[in-house]
Amino acid sequence: MINIDKNHKHTYDAQGKQLCCTPQEEKIYTDADAKMLLEKHHDDDRHNHEHADDDGHNHGSTDKSTFQMFLPAIISFVLLMIAIAFDNWVSQSWFTGWVRIVWYVVAYVPVGLPVIKEAFESIRKGDVFSEFLLMSIATIGAFAIGEYPEGVAVMLFYAVGEVFQTLAVTRAKANIKTLLDQRPDEVTILENNQAKTIKAETASIGNIIQLKPGEKLGLDGELLSETASFNTAALTGESKPDTKTKGETVLAGMINLTTVAQVKVTTAYTDSKLSKILELVQNATAQKAPTELFIRKFAKIYTPIVVLLAVLITIIPYFFVSDYLFSQWLYRALVFLVISCPCALVISIPLGYFGGIGAASKNGILFKGSNFLDAIADIKNVVMDKTGTMTEGVFKVQEVVLKPEFNKEEILKMVNALESQSTHPVATAIHQYVGEIDSSIKLENTEEIAGHGLKANVNGKELLVGNFKLMDKFNINYDLDPTTIVYTLIAIAYDGKFAGYITIADSIKEDAQLTIDKLKGLGVKITMLSGDKSTVVKFVADKLGINNAFGDLLPEDKVNKVKEIKSKNETVAFVGDGVNDAPVVALSDVGIAMGGLGSDATIETADVVIQDDKPSRIPMAINIGKQTKKIVWQNITLAFVVKGIVLVLGAGGLATMWEAVFADVGVALLAILNAVRIQRMKF
Template sequence: MDEKKNRSEDQPAGNREEGQTPQNMGAPEELLAQVSAGPIAFPDDFVENILSDLEESASDFPELPVEPLTATPIAGSAPAQTPPQEAEEKTDSAPQEELPQDEEQPEAKEDVPEEGQPEAAEEEELPEPERETAEEENTEALPPLDESLALVQNEPEQPDETEGMSLIERARYHARMRRREQTRLRRENARRGGAEPYQPMSMMDVRFTSVRLAVAVVFLLLGLLLQRTSDTVAFILYLIAYLITVLPIAANVARNFTHGKYFDEYLLILVSSFGAFLLGLHAEASVVLILHGVGKMISDLVLSSTHKSLSQQVDFIPERASVVNMQGEERQVTPAEIRVDDFVLVRTGERIPIDGIVLRGEGIVDDTVLTGDSEPAPVVKNAKVLAGSLYTGSLLLLRATAKFEDCAVSQIMRVQEEGAGRKASLEDSVMHGAARFIPVIVVLAILLSVIPPLFNSSTPMQNWVYRALTILVVCCPTALVISVPLSFMGGSGRLSQKGIHVKGSEAVEKMAELRMVVFDKTGTLTEGNLRIKEIHGTQDFNQESILALAAAAEQLSKHPVARAVVSAYQSVPQKISEFEEFPGRGVRARIGNRNLLVGNRRLMVSRGVKGVPDIRGTVVYVAYEGDYAGAIVLEDTVRPEAAEAVSGLKSQGVLRTVILTGDTESPTQQTADAVGIDTVHYGLLPEEKASKMEFLLRTIPTDGTAAYVGDGVNDIEELKLADVGVAMGVAGSQESADAANVLIMTNSLTRLSDAMRVCRRTHNIALQNMVLVLAIKVILVLLTILGVTSMWQAIAADVLLTILTVLNAARILGIK
């Protein structure tokens, strides 16, 4: 959190948010009093239970305003200009008479019947034919929808294009569609100037390749058996085996040529095998192609299995959600159409469509795909649940606490989408270096086949040409361009399994090179659950009156300190007529004709309040009519795993740890001593924290990166400034997902040290693969120049090297 002890800058001073005035605090109870439930298709006591739970929920959250009903636009279409009441009528199964809107209360929800409105119970008693006729008349009376919205709603289902096809025709159709999609991706990458991601074979391609290579092996063996009896027959068999294996390679080369990619592994294999065939090495030319196909098939099988184990979080959100109103009427909507404070029903075996708070129901949720916690969490009343979690238990009723775009799963998907184009410098150098290296190898091979024969007459030119072709095989970059990106992909997948989501291999590499970590204090190193430790009164004000005055003044503030004060006050705060917030200092409020100041010592001094004592700790001072009235001391608890996490970071190479906070010196230093932090900077305003972060970035130790760790609520600027912005927990929003490089979906700091350990291991394995491939290829090149290595030995070594490096990269998934 950017500034737990400083006031948030999101709310300008002197402005009161709509719906947050004390006069609106009783709105939920007034709405509940108007509800009359009719007979519906649920159990008899279900509506009564819902209403009782909603009433208790409304009393638990008095500060939430009643939001105006607005239609959720569909992506890509203009907003439909439909009145709220008419939009609600489109979704209800029973017709309702058009009601006049009250201009003074536009926020009133249509789910609540107004005076004079027919009750749903009376409408549901209509016979079925009359109900259908009424619905048709009501639909005709509605204004026309926006064209794009109507097209989306009335779009017919697309027929299955493979219907009526045979198995072979269906396979050919899917293969053609897949090739078209791959061509489209290649063209888009070519226009953007980016490297094409490696795409492994599908299972159908693997089966077809296996059959093709098996047939080629049969013809090759027949040619070897008949070579002594008839050279002509053997040549024909060799030619058939060669054509079976070379035609797919030639097709790939031709396809790459049409997209402007002239040098790749297929060109090297094609040239070397064709040259060997022309030199009369018919069997060896086919062996080279067969071994290349076998190696590619095996490596793609490993790569495909890795892809499957790293499934993205896109299939964990249900397409439809059940929203119920306060009359117990259920309707189906998409998760994106769910609004804050809507009531959602979830049945056992379904995935939760939105982040929310449980109002009724008991069971368990499995949120492994989000948080990485393998053990299901129990669900009870007032528990928080996340969208995408799998629910098992009784019928669950929850209240939505966020829009779908601000849900935790939406943040994860946004991070994954943005991370697709962010490559580590090591991966980027391998991909671009291989593309630039192949033309150089081709030129060197040509020179090797021409220059040595001019100075060494003892070795025939045919031998030098063969060695040049062998070098083309040796320098095939398949192992390099597969194993290094696969290493980073495996690392990202392993992090996702732990509930840690990163923006591409760039974040993995930077996380592996951390040398400095900057922490926010409240909510990150501490629990963030502030509670009152003691209250200091004066002669005119006792402890109860001090707490009452502070709660009244702070009731409209969203700051954690204000929330803690208001929560500690058991009664309803007094109504205030004026409210002004000073970011990082406190608030000013007016009760009747009396002025209140509630905040830190800096606010009291700036306003000329005299007699303010200097109390150690997190202190909220209260001034009444310009005179000091008392103070409230709050305390927080250090997370039990914080010391272990900081120690783990230092053992992995972090040289410096820092705290940036707006809290006072005493609690900050106590937290630093308990956790093991090296440096503290306290009493910072929000804008001062960003400046201090910039200063710290200029003092990073050589050859390292810096990370900022916060909860992503009010520390957006710090997350953007750091090399690695780490947002902890699920309290962040869309802005925090855009600013952060790493999302950790729990508040446990041990995940931070886990993330660094996995990233360091991932980076080391990627380096191992790169060094191993380059070292072996250099050795093979030297042996080839000396005439020791043959072409089939070179391709066999390359195949084994590819399989070895791919398996080495895949073992990242087993890192603890």
């Protein structure tokens, strides 16, 4: 094996294009073709950064290079340093009067003019009391009272802070995008046995893609080769190779590891699973958390209040202070305005949620919005389905027990034909056991009875296949107690008579026990609900240490159980397949769907999607939510405490513009550094 350096970093060109792959993609590959694999992998990863979304705070153009973004600040800084040198250390008789003023104005323009323009633009849009207006008033006011160096310095540090904020937000979003957007720009298709390279988005359904070792699949499709191994890290965060066989579905973003493979395209480029996941995560930032929405509303009220207070600080002392000096109190008011700028809150809080969404995505957990990060952090109850959540959902027939008067082969053929109408894992198990469907069997009036099973007419006689509640519903008499058998039972009735049953067993997932232990460690109450028979549910629950477990439930029974928990004013997350359990998912505070790669409907239904089917991602998702919320509130506390202290000092004349700059830009930068920590955390 060859181990690719995990510390490899992104590099970008002047246009912001990524020139290297992400650390998440650099996994362990086989020795064969390892170098070629990575080289090809790097070539496929050249994607542009997207612009930062509008979050109520203008971050400037993100299509500039970092140097271009810092250039105005660099010019302003050089001119300011020269001016301060002339003022303090160099005796220059010419650097006085209007020459000095013009010099400072020139130093101010590169950083001040864009902010003043933004202030006017905000006013034109109806947002009068923006931070741009605060900074404009404060710095122009400093010029008005002759504090030229401080006026330039305040705007300079503000501009530098804005650039850092822009870079932080852009990088946070770009990290999310590059983490997931693993679609190659081009694919190689076979036409008349000739290889032809085309744009991935122009490929059509039915095209045959030839995939060499190290290449990424550009579209979803069906594997035509007998076998192929794929790295699915871009989709699931799982580095372990996934071996697929002929006829199985393979998805865009998977990397072919060993032999040349052929894939038949089954889905358009824009409809691929990866495209939908990417769109979901990119749209997640539009769903704002309550904390984020509150801060925005707060800033709209808070800013006009501090402007009014600044005016009062300037005027009111005139009536109470004997040695009142207008310039002195105006200076204090200007310091007050600089301190009051809500940048640290407006920027660092969304950035914290970006980090949480990105950290979750890296681990194969998709949040549909930052509001669900907040919600999952407060979850007190996790209610979970059994099949496919805590168990593999891969059933195998253990035993077939039929009455002597029934022909076993004929009954199984009819059951197999009827179960072919269902996508339930039980149907798959029966099909694997019986084999090919007998096309001579004609089904009529086929009906699926929710929570019970299937019914159809075969040869003019009624065939029932399902649980024993189905037998009771149709008044079928049977001579055994289903509760005495641990395995899942599939009862069969034909022509109004009980024919027998099939036992089917499922296996518990390897990380199920770890999941339960971690959930208990987080102080979360666990309940298992299932439509499977109670003995099976109790067996699984006992093995995992789940005290509250209920089986033989219909969909409406699950709804009632969740309602019962919610009636105690406790928050509930429901974990299931996101389709059959749609009513419970809708009722719960957070709906979590397992296996996002398996079902489009899953992604549509749930609030959170676990892509790789691992239940251990559930406590991880809760932990990410808790850490995100913790960081957000750390930033809120930091901003309010520091600003509160310096506001009081500023109003009392004990703080200068320099302290004001720290309270604004310094706190904002500290909050940003704190917010990006979550992307580096191990969960």
